[in-house]
Amino acid sequence: MLTPLITTARESLRYRGSGHVLWLLHRVTGLGVVIFLGTHIFGMSMATFNPPLHEAMLAVYKTPLFSLGEIVLAACLIFHAVNGTRIAILELRPALWDKQEVATRWSVIITLILLAPTIAIMAFKSISYYATHGLR
Amino acid sequence: MRAFPILGAAFSIPMKINLKIKRFNPETDKKPHWETYTVEVEPTDRVLDALHEIKWNQDGTLALRRSCAHGVCGSDAMRINGRNMLACKVLIQNIAKDGDTVTVEPILGLPVIKDLIVDMEPFFAHYRAVMPYLVNNDPLPENGRERLQSPADRERYDDTTKCILCAACTTSCPSFWARGEYVGPAAIVQAHRFIFDSRDQAAQQRLEILSAQDGVWRCRTVFNCTEACPRGIQVTKAIGEVKEALRTGIIQ
Ligand code: HEM
Numbered sequence A: 001m002l003t004p005l006i007t008t009a010r011e012s013l014r015y016r017g018s019g020h021v022l023w024l025l026h027r028v029t030g031l032g033v034v035i036f037l038g039t040h041i042f043g044m045s046m047a048t049f050n051p052p053l054h055e056a057m058l059a060v061y062k063t064p065l066f067s068l069g070e071i072v073l074a075a076c077l078i079f080h081a082v083n084g085t086r087i088a089i090l091e092l093r094p095a096l097w098d099k100q101e102v103a104t105r106w107s108v109i110i111t112l113i114l115l116a117p118t119i120a121i122m123a124f125k126s127i128s129y130y131a132t133h134g135l136r
Numbered sequence B: 001m002r003a004f005p006i007l008g009a010a011f012s013i014p015m016k017i018n019l020k021i022k023r024f025n026p027e028t029d030k031k032p033h034w035e036t037y038t039v040e041v042e043p044t045d046r047v048l049d050a051l052h053e054i055k056w057n058q059d060g061t062l063a064l065r066r067s068c069a070h071g072v073c074g075s076d077a078m079r080i081n082g083r084n085m086l087a088c089k090v091l092i093q094n095i096a097k098d099g100d101t102v103t104v105e106p107i108l109g110l111p112v113i114k115d116l117i118v119d120m121e122p123f124f125a126h127y128r129a130v131m132p133y134l135v136n137n138d139p140l141p142e143n144g145r146e147r148l149q150s151p152a153d154r155e156r157y158d159d160t161t162k163c164i165l166c167a168a169c170t171t172s173c174p175s176f177w178a179r180g181e182y183v184g185p186a187a188i189v190q191a192h193r194f195i196f197d198s199r200d201q202a203a204q205q206r207l208e209i210l211s212a213q214d215g216v217w218r219c220r221t222v223f224n225c226t227e228a229c230p231r232g233i234q235v236t237k238a239i240g241e242v243k244e245a246l247r248t249g250i251i252q
């Protein structure tokens, strides 16, 4: 039956609540990274099976759109790791349930603290790369 | 007025709000649709009062379920402004200002019978599945009276005795929307109430039921249930304690 799946997808976006929003982000970032990992393993294995394709994929990564994508990927990973730690702690220590609201806020704050320098470094590297190599 | 809530109530100024309600009539509709009603309310009215105003004075075809109107019977869980609440427990002033629109729709994951009324049977089936009754096969105490329990033992499961089976928690859970076979938070709360009762002897059986495919492990620790529970039950904590009992084999 597809109905529960459609309900879940649509209503997951419509339901309100702080826990819910973080759960949704956790799932979206987790799935996003899984999809990247698949492409990534495919791309890396092409170094053996189809080197020209591998080279072509690496060239695509060196475009501004994909540089931006790398930053999004880093953001997904950092958020997923921080928030996953929150979930694991609350799951293993049910007595901390009343810290949930505070913990969701800290998930976001710690993510932003880790993300700021990450974005700065990645953006700086990308910009200096495009400054010396030009845009293709 | 905020500093004087009692004065505020006495002089409260009526306000106009729009109620956007998800309607569905199985006899004529293929799909649900939204209908908006404008009602005049007191800020201290509850959403249930606004629904009454519509049903009694504007549109008698609106179907909803309620009984006690005071947060006791658990009949009127619905989704208000995107999250589950009891219509009889939420004050309009806490969710809307003059001129605002409040959305009201049925709870999710259970078949809609009409408008805001859902079929609760699958929910009650999960409730029955966890043996929600005291099991003790020892002979009764000598004096033939109650089985005694220390105040501390009674306190252990006090929180989960408060459940009124309104289904606000279970139908707020994404795992339940995705898979109706998931036993759901409310049934786990009910199981918790007996698993941690020192007089009960069927904890292992209940734990076995809850460790099955559609038991506690479908819980993703989202906390929607805790936020939704109108009785303030620590639902996610109760689920976590059942998981802990399964993980460690210790019931304490
Ligand atoms: C855009 C950033 C990334 C770059 C430039 C990158 C680059 C590489 C390279 C060059 C290798 C091959 C290493 C070798 O064989 O010696 C590799 C392997 C691998 N990477 Fe990444 N990686 C990135 C992000 C990620 C992320 C986010 C993950 C995890 C989610 C990941 C998981 C892996 C795994 C599992 C392998 C080993 C599998 C294989 O060789 O196909 N990588 N990566």
Ligand code: HEM
Pocket (backbone or CB within 6 Å): A023, A026, A027, A029, A030, A031, A033, A034, A037, A080, A081, A082, A083, A084, A085, A087, A088, B219, B220, B221
């Ligand atoms: C330090 C790194 C990581 C931590 C601490 C972490 C933690 C977690 C936790 C605790 C969950 C369970 C969430 C729940 O019960 O609601 C989870 C789910 C998930 N993770 Fe991770 N994770 C990490 C890295 C990754 C990576 C690298 C990927 C992808 C390759 C990934 C993909 C997923 C997916 C798809 C889910 C399922 C999401 C869901 O059911 O909503 N995670 N993660």
Ligand code: SF4
Pocket (backbone or CB within 6 Å): B162, B163, B164, B165, B166, B167, B168, B169, B170, B185, B186, B189, B228, B229, B230, B231, B232, B233, B235
């Ligand atoms: S635990 Fe709370 S939300 Fe769930 S059914 Fe019982 S009273 Fe309703």
Ligand code: FES
Pocket (backbone or CB within 6 Å): B065, B066, B067, B068, B069, B070, B071, B072, B073, B074, B075, B076, B077, B086, B087, B088, B089
């Ligand atoms: S009508 Fe009884 S709980 Fe709301």
